[in-house]
Amino acid sequence: MTAFVVPTAPVEDDALDDVLQAMVVGITGLEADLVRPRWQVVTPKQPEPGTNWCSIGVISSTADTFAVMQHIAGVSITEPAGDLSQRHEALEVLVSFYGPNAKGNLGVLRDGLGVSQNLEAAKASGLYFTGTMEPGRAAPEFINQQWVRRWDSSLTFRRMVARAYLINNILSAEVDLFDGDGHIYDVIEAPPAGR
Secondary structure, eight states: OOOOOOOOOOOOHHHHHHHHHHHHHHHHOOOGGGEEESSOSSOOOOOOTTSOEEEEEEEEEEEOSSOEEEEEOOSSTTSOOEEEEEEEEEEEEEEEEESTTHHHHHHHHHHHTTSGGGGHHHHHTTOEEEEEEOOOEEOOEEETTEEEOEEEEEEEEEEEEEEEEEOOOOOOEEEEEEOTTSOEEEEEEESOTTO
16 A cells, blocks of 8 residues: 555646746746736736837646546555545747847747757646647737737646545444345344454
8 A cells, every 4th residue: 555645736726927037038038027928916017119028828727527536445544545636737928029130039939949958947837838839820919009029938838737635434234135036034233253
């Protein structure tokens, strides 16, 4: 028997934004405060049109239909037991680069994702880049009576998500088996008496 171990929770929400932000900062060389989560509680002032910056965020999450469920009984009666749920999930991440070098920074990110060293921190958080990056799309924005250069693309990551649910083992039960006439056919005790 193996001991029931509660897996580390997957990075989500702000922690996931932090991992993605650090990856983009490391690859593109943009300042950390210029690679921003796409959605924030308090929206910071948008940088000037001549500033190169990036907005990034997870826009979809698609999980495999069925999870693998495994019951782990625990080493002894006093040890915790539970069910371990595991499934794979694909995350689509939208990146938008702004500023005079928007397309160039998108290209730096695209090519930098091909260097395995650049993905080590993401892998340490359980994120694996699938090698899928949509072609860049021009998406200029008209802000304050002027056009701001913007290029968008999306990245796909996969990860395995494991969650534990503490479920007690059945320590004993008595089961009555009935024959076709409704009479008790047999009585089974689990575990058998004397064990």
